[in-house]
Amino acid sequence: MGEPIDLFAAASPEGAWTVAEVTKRARATVEQGLGALWVRGEVTNFKAYGSGHWYFTLRDATAQLRCVMWARDNRRLPAAPTDGLQIFVFGKATVWEERGEFRLTALQLLASDAGGLWQIAFEKAKAALTKDGLLDPARKRALPLYPRRIAVVTSRDGAALRDIIAVTARRWPIAELLVLPTKVQGDGAEDELCAALALIARLPDIDCAIVGRGGGSKEDLWAFNSERVARAVAAVPVPVISAVGHETDVTLCDLVADLRAPTPSAAAEAATPDQAELLGRLGHLGARLGRGLALRTERTVERLARTGDRLVAGMELRLERGGHRLAAVGGRLDALSPLKVLDRGYAVARDESGSVLRRVAQFTPGLAFRLRVADGDVAARAEGR
Amino acid sequence: MKAERANFAAELERLEEIVRRLESPDVDLDQALKLFEEGVERLRAARQRLAAAEAKVKQVLADEAGTLRVDDLDR
Numbered sequence: 001m002g003e004p005i006d007l008f009a010a011a012s013p014e015g016a017w018t019v020a021e022v023t024k025r026a027r028a029t030v031e032q033g034l035g036a037l038w039v040r041g042e043v044t045n046f047k048a049y050g051s052g053h054w055y056f057t058l059r060d061a062t063a064q065l066r067c068v069m070w071a072r073d074n075r076r077l078p079a080a081p082t083d084g085l086q087i088f089v090f091g092k093a094t095v096w097e098e099r100g101e102f103r104l105t106a107l108q109l110l111a112s113d114a115g116g117l118w119q120i121a122f123e124k125a126k127a128a129l130t131k132d133g134l135l136d137p138a139r140k141r142a143l144p145l146y147p148r149r150i151a152v153v154t155s156r157d158g159a160a161l162r163d164i165i166a167v168t169a170r171r172w173p174i175a176e177l178l179v180l181p182t183k184v185q186g187d188g189a190e191d192e193l194c195a196a197l198a199l200i201a202r203l204p205d206i207d208c209a210i211v212g213r214g215g216g217s218k219e220d221l222w223a224f225n226s227e228r229v230a231r232a233v234a235a236v237p238v239p240v241i242s243a244v245g246h247e248t249d250v251t252l253c254d255l256v257a258d259l260r261a262p263t264p265s266a267a268a269e270a271a272t273p274d275q276a277e278l279l280g281r282l283g284h285l286g287a288r289l290g291r292g293l294a295l296r297t298e299r300t301v302e303r304l305a306r307t308g309d310r311l312v313a314g315m316e317l318r319l320e321r322g323g324h325r326l327a328a329v330g331g332r333l334d335a336l337s338p339l340k341v342l343d344r345g346y347a348v349a350r351d352e353s354g355s356v357l358r359r360v361a362q363f364t365p366g367l368a369f370r371l372r373v374a375d376g377d378v379a380a381r382a383e384g385r
Numbered sequence: 386m387k388a389e390r391a392n393f394a395a396e397l398e399r400l401e402e403i404v405r406r407l408e409s410p411d412v413d414l415d416q417a418l419k420l421f422e423e424g425v426e427r428l429r430a431a432r433q434r435l436a437a438a439e440a441k442v443k444q445v446l447a448d449e450a451g452t453l454r455v456d457d458l459d460r
Contacts, residue, residue, distance in 0.1 A: 146393035156444070169440035174393075176441040179458055199447055275435055278393065285400045286428050292407030293421040 020097065027095035030102065034093035039065065039104060040112070041089075043081045054080060058089060058104070067091065069106035077109060078222060079121030086112040118218055118225075125227035125252055134234045134256050141239040141258045143271065146278075147207035149176045150271055151238075153196045156181035160214045160243070160264035167265050172272035178203060184213040189223035197232035209236055210267045211253060212243035224251040233257055243267035348372040349380070396431055400424060 017025075041058030048054050052071025057064050067089060074080070081087055090108040095101065111117050129135055150168070154160045161179065168175050180196035183189040193211070200209050211233060213224070223229055224244040230252040233240050242257030243264045254260040261267035349357040351369050363369075363382040371380045403424040407417055444458040 144394070148392075151445075165440065165442055173438040173440040174435065176443065178455070179442060179444040181444055181446070195447070199445060199453070202453060203445065273393075275438075279432070279435060281397065282400075282428055282431055285397075285404055285424070288404045289407060289421055289424040289428070292404055293417055295408070 019100070023095055023097040023100050026100075026102075027097055030093050030095050036090065036092045036107075039089050039091065041065065041087070043085045043087055044083050046081060046083050048080055054106075056081070058087075066101060066103035067106050068103060069109060073107050074109070077117055078225075079117045079124060081109065081111065081117065082120060085120075088112060118222075122225055122252065125225065125230065126255070128227055129230055129234075129252065129256060134231070139234075139258075143239050143241070143259060144207040146273055147172075147175055147271060149178060149203075149206050151200045151203060151206045151209040152177055152179045153182055153193065153200070153209065153211040154179070154213055154264070155184045158184065158214055160212055163263070163265040164210060164268040167268035168272055171269065171274050173275065175272060178206070183223075185216065185220045185223060190226045190229055193223055193226075193229045194232040197229070197236055201235075201237050206238050208239045208241065208271055210241045210243065210261075210264070210271055211257070212241075212261075212264050212267060213245065214264065215246040215249070218249075221245045221249055221251060224253040227252065229253060230256045241267045241270055343374050393431070396427060400427055400431075403427075 039058060041060050044057045044059055044064075046054070046056040052075065054069040054071075054074050056067050056069075058067055059065070069091075088110045089104065089106045091104040091106040093102070093104050096103055109117070111120070126135070133139070152161065152164055154164070156179070165177060168177055180199055182192040182196045184193070197209075197211065200206055213221070215221075221244055224242075233242065233253050233256045239258040240256075241259045241261050242251070242254045243261040243266060244251045244253055246263070250260070259267075259270055261270050349363075349369050349371055351357055351362075351367070357363060357369060365382055365384045367382040369380055369382070370377045403420050406412055407420045407424070412420065442458045443455050446454045446456070448454065
């Protein structure tokens with residue numbers, strides 16, 4: 001606390017204060033009396049200087065308050081406020097002694113409407129991209145059906161990369177993933193993303209690219225809303241799939257990319273065909289090949305046998321099925337064979353002429369006959385009834 | 386290396402063409418057999434490539450001079 005103001009201390013010109021003394025005293029009084037506080041008002045006369053400092057006035061119906069926000073405090077914000085915007089400012093009231101001006105040094109700034117400054121920044125960048133035609137649907141390129149090399153721009157350690165690798169390994173292991181590791185949030189993320197995206201052009205034989213990261217807060221995803229990053233995406237010479245955050249977050253990168261995937265896994269699915277599907281298609285083509293040839297002539301059957309070891313899946317399958325059927329039919333035939341019945345312990349009695357003896361009446365005492373068992377014939381004689 | 390990088394789109398296109406020709410009535414037996422054999426060989430090669438495939442993951446790093454280095458990515 002400074003000395004209390006004594007109204008009589010300067011009662012005569014002789015004892016007059018200097019300007020500096022007054023403003024210094026005023027500053028101390030304001031700083032100690034008001035301190036740090038939140039203020040609500042409408043922005044007017046906003047001006048950003050080359051130094052990065054912001055100057056603006058907060059006003060309401062009856063009063064105005066000059067504000068300054070230093071570059072070191074405003075650089076964390078996604079966008080500058082615009083005139084007319086309702087905002088909340090947290091700052092310290094002070095007096096700028098050189099000008100004798102009462103003002104607020106803003107430390108934090110929030111827009112009071114939904115989205116606020118983020119929305120402003122987004123709309124501004126989007127307008128610039130639109131103006132340059134980068135959001136034109138006609139720009140969207142088709143993805144390759146059977147990619148061999150896919151560039152992946154994301155964090156080296158994120159779940160996004162793990163998901164992309166897992167999906168690709170399952171669906172399309174033929175593909176080679178070239179990962180360009182980058183920060184995906186925080187200081188330097190924008191620069192690293194731009195650099196990695198620019199590198200893709202220098203890699204040989206890339207068929208398409210995936211850029212993205214897992215979900216996070218609006219602030220975490222912000223690098224993907226950077227106009228610079230969006231332009232870097234647009235400049236990639238191959239089709240780009242963007243997958244940033246969750247389904248609900250649409251970033252500028254998503255808008256500029258050739259395809260927007262809701263998640264990194266979905267991006268990998270969009271980038272790759274399913275090998276099972278391709279195998280099915282190959283099998284189908286194989287079957288058609290076989291049928292096509294069979295249509296030609298009978299003689300092809302012989303040739304088919306000769307190329308049998310090279311028969312394709314469809315044909316192999318059909319042959320295999322045929323084989324199973326044969327085995328099944330063979331089994332049934334076998335079961336019906338009388339020899340098979342004898343195997344189970346039955347015997348067949350035949351007289352000398354070979355006729356089967358079926359009834360008791362046929363066995364007159366002393367009758368010589370032959371008994372056929374599983375492994376041969378034996379001589380037998382009827383003893384009596 | 387180049388030959389290994391199967392171009393499945395072109396491969397499928399050629400196979401479709403082979404099948405279409407084989408199915409058309411105006412190929413003679415000799416041609417049909419040649420087409421069939423080519424088709425079978427292409428199918429075999431394609432299936433083999435798929436069966437042998439194992440996803441490769443590499444990381445690309447650029448040093449200050451802008452020189453690219455490609456390493457296997459530890460997983």
